Amino acid sequence: MAASMVLDTGAYTAKVGLADEKEPKIFPNAIMKAKSERRKQFIGSQIDECKDLSGLFYVLPFQKGYLVNWDVQRQVWENMFGKDMTIDCSEHSIVIAEPYFNFLSIQEAMNEVFFEEYQFKSICRVNAGTLSAHKNKKEKPSHLCSLIVDSGYSFTHIAPFYNCKKVAKGIRRMNVGGKLLTNHLKEILSYRQLNVMDETYVINQVKEDICYVSTQFYEDMKITKLKGKENTIVRDYVLPDFSQIKKGYIKEEAFLKPKPHEQMIRMNNERFSVPEILFHPSDIGIHEMGVAEAIVHAIEGTPKEMHPHLYRNIVLTGGNSNFPGYEKRLYEEVRSLAPQEYEVNVTLPNNPITYAWEGGTVLSKLDNFEKEYSVTKKEFEEQGQNICYEKFDI
Numbered sequence: 001m002a003a004s005m006v007l008d009t010g011a012y013t014a015k016v017g018l019a020d021e022k023e024p025k026i027f028p029n030a031i032m033k034a035k036s037e038r039r040k041q042f043i044g045s046q047i048d049e050c051k052d053l054s055g056l057f058y059v060l061p062f063q064k065g066y067l068v069n070w071d072v073q074r075q076v077w078e079n080m081f082g083k084d085m086t087i088d089c090s091e092h093s094i095v096i097a098e099p100y101f102n103f104l105s106i107q108e109a110m111n112e113v114f115f116e117e118y119q120f121k122s123i124c125r126v127n128a129g130t131l132s133a134h135k136n137k138k139e140k141p142s143h144l145c146s147l148i149v150d151s152g153y154s155f156t157h158i159a160p161f162y163n164c165k166k167v168a169k170g171i172r173r174m175n176v177g178g179k180l181l182t183n184h185l186k187e188i189l190s191y192r193q194l195n196v197m198d199e200t201y202v203i204n205q206v207k208e209d210i211c212y213v214s215t216q217f218y219e220d221m222k223i224t225k226l227k228g229k230e231n232t233i234v235r236d237y238v239l240p241d242f243s244q245i246k247k248g249y250i251k252e253e254a255f256l257k258p259k260p261h262e263q264m265i266r267m268n269n270e271r272f273s274v275p276e277i278l279f280h281p282s283d284i285g286i287h288e289m290g291v292a293e294a295i296v297h298a299i300e301g302t303p304k305e306m307h308p309h310l311y312r313n314i315v316l317t318g319g320n321s322n323f324p325g326y327e328k329r330l331y332e333e334v335r336s337l338a339p340q341e342y343e344v345n346v347t348l349p350n351n352p353i354t355y356a357w358e359g360g361t362v363l364s365k366l367d368n369f370e371k372e373y374s375v376t377k378k379e380f381e382e383q384g385q386n387i388c389y390e391k392f393d394i
Helices: 044-049 070-084 104-117 128-139 178-192 200-210 217-224 291-300 304-311 326-337 355-364 369-373 377-383 385-391
Strands: 005-009 013-018 025-028 031-033 041-043 057-059 093-098 122-127 145-151 156-162 172-174 235-239 263-267 314-317
Touching: 005 355, 013 070, 013 355, 025 044, 031 070, 041 044, 041 070, 044 070, 070 104, 093 104, 093 128, 093 355, 104 122, 104 377, 104 385, 122 128, 122 355, 122 369, 128 145, 128 156, 128 314, 128 355, 145 291, 145 304, 156 291, 156 304, 172 291, 178 200, 200 235, 200 263, 291 304, 291 326, 314 326, 314 355, 355 369, 377 385
Parallel strands: 005 093, 093 122, 145 314
Antiparallel strands: 005 013, 013 025, 031 041, 031 057, 145 156, 156 172, 235 263
């Protein structure tokens, strides 16, 4: 039997691979156009061929966390199945990760695309959080409950799971994700230093390289106001020009004069005030709870017997989990909000971006996978969309 294929199509990157592979292929889930080559478009993994990434223009299939632009998504998938994964779809089953509470129209279109266009043998559509819960259960078999905090590109979702089944009443969503953080960084840099409003790709790279979550916000703010060597937070970041400097980097020492060909931005309090939005969205006028309060709120939405088990198994996934200091700060804030008698435990996996994909490989190898989780092409042809509503818990 051929290995199942696991596809986690996120709003920013798509993760794809066969279940017997160690790690997935990761590439942007978008069509990109560069300033230097106006006529040519780069689909998904083709971005590696682009020489000049300045002023990169994105056409995204996802808006606000849901798949809305099917034409773009089809092109990305076709490039993926055709070039990146040269496989015969009719011999494989596929596990597809989906957002929580996905719209029915999108779910139906997904079924049709994967069965009728790509001719997969069977499909299993499931929430990314459920896949993470399966991975977590394999790593910690003694834990029946888990709380998956998935902080991605469009949203941050917090979902409680019992025995890998989601507890729908406890799911919470914050409208803060990586896209908002990058856009905010673009705005403050453009206002304070240099107009970078068109440089989404470059500023996203800056954010990933240099930003961190502060565990003592006000103390760090005081340090950023100091002059010279006393300011231990300030960093100079050299922007790429894509002729001599292909990738931006942090200078070893701040306050040095730039070389003639270098263009620099100075990152001071921006380094930690941007990720701070995850914990205090009200800082930029978004009237919502921060991650820590949302975690407590989500747990309170579940039966009381589950509370201690959820507090002691909080799992962080999604790209924002890679910010240095994120795990420590989240632990401290949840600990201060949680009842004293409960043990709090926050886990950050080695690679939070591919954690759900790894969960998909675990799920596809279960003995009851074919029977309980997936719908075969034959069943779909006989019973249509109804069988999918019954089988898939979205």
